[in-house]
Amino acid sequence: MRLRFVLSQTFQGLSRNLAMTVSVILVTFVSLTFVGAAALLQIQVGNLKNDWYDKVEVSAFMCPASSATPACAGGEATQEQIDAIGDLLASESMTPYVDEVYLESKEDAFEAFQEQMADTVWAQSLTVEQMQVSYRVKLVDPEQYQIVADELEGRPGVEVVVDQREQLEPLFLVLNRTTLLSVGLGGVMIVTAVLLITTTIRLSAMSRRRETGIMRLVGASNLFIQLPFMLEGAIAALIGAALSVGGLLLGVRYLVEDWLASSTPWVQFVDTGDVLTVAPFLVLAAILLAGISSIVTLGRYTKV
Incomplete structure (x- = not known):
């Protein structure tokens, strides 16, 4: 009631x-x-x-032949400098931070550029020699990208280090x-x-x-x-x-x-x-x- x-x-x-x-x-x-x-x-x-963040990579672009950046004042990165960066990334000190390393040659970079920019004027004017060698580094922990970037920046033959996280x-x-x-x-x-x-x-x-x-x-x-x-x-x-x-x-x-x-x-x-x-x-x-x-x-x- x-x-x-x-x-x-x-x-x-x-x-x-x-x-x-x-x-x-x-x-x-x-x-x-x-x-x-x-x-x-x-x-x-x-x-x-x-x-x-799991797909974040740190890319180290080696000096091309015609770079105007101060880091590339000595000219195009030599094979010794390219190998030195590869050895650094494969060293024991970088093992806790680096998961995989991929070396993109000039030929690989040229092929990728042609696929992505096939309909542009640039695709017809650039040659293989104008491309640059780069390292693509996949990280164990994307939160520690700065450690890897600091190790690569300023090394002989390295033009620029790009962190994809900065773009995200x-x-x-x-x-x-x-x-x-x-x-x-x-x-x-x-x-x-x-x-x-x-x-x-x-x-x-x-x-x-x-x-x-x-x-x-x-x-x-x-x-x-x-x-x-x-x-x-x-x-x-x-x-x-x-x-x-x-x-x-x-x-x-x-x-x-x-x-x-x-x-x-x-x-x-x-x-x-x-x-x-x-x-x-x-x-x-x-x-x-x-x-x-x-x-x-x-x-x-x-x-x-």
């Missing part, structure tokens, strides 16, 4: 303040969608780092900043949702002062009086959370899995499993929103 009364009061309050209830649902939906998108984006950054860091920086932007927008919307839930509960409590007064007179407990108002906010917030999870599932399913993943199969994108991993936290956030709003409001408007 008591449960039926509490539920009837709850749904009566929701129907009385239907416009505010819909507003709470929509704001909660938008705010938690931003938060969920930020979490998924951070998972995506982690996936990219795991995939690409700007991408990860943009993604991380996008995550922070999503979190910031989600935070603003969460504050808005708290204020709306608070307002909804306050209006509902003020419109039912007579009923709560009668309940006080007959000895109803504080929890029994406040429970319908708490449920109103919780139901609205949970509906918003459900819409957020549903929106993220649809977005990942059709935009990421069906579109992005099919066009770029070599990239490990987030999937619906990641959304389901994030979903409980979004539901918990919705419950916390309703709880905080109830605590702020009910103590003032329904206290005994």
Whole structure:
């Protein structure tokens, strides 16, 4: 009997303040969608780092015949200098850092250039002798790329050392900043949702002062009086959370899995499993929103 009364009061309050209830649902939906998108984006950054950092190479380009860099003032790298770099990379001191070493000759570089730039004027004008020898070094731990780079830089015959990680860091920086932007927008919307839930509960409590007064007179407990108002906010917030999870599932399913993943199969994108991993936290956030709003409001408007 008591449960039926509490539920009837709850749904009566929701129907009385239907416009505010819909507003709470929509704001909660938008705010938690931003938060969920930020979490998924951070998972995506982690996936990219795991995939690409394992493929990071340090490339040591040997001096070509016509280099204008100060490191190549002595002219084209000699065979002794090329062999010295190979011996250094194969030495015991570099074993903990170097996984594999690949020597790309002028002929190999010319063949690769012709394949990649076959439709350009450069492909017709360059010759094998104009290419440069290089070492491609795969690392045991990509995080220790700087150690290998420091060992190679400044060696006789080495023109430049290129770390592929430096090319990836700007991408990860943009993604991380996008995550922070999503979190910031989600935070603003969460504050808005708290204020709306608070307002909804306050209006509902003020419109039912007579009923709560009668309940006080007959000895109803504080929890029994406040429970319908708490449920109103919780139901609205949970509906918003459900819409957020549903929106993220649809977005990942059709935009990421069906579109992005099919066009770029070599990239490990987030999937619906990641959304389901994030979903409980979004539901918990919705419950916390309703709880905080109830605590702020009910103590003032329904206290005994």
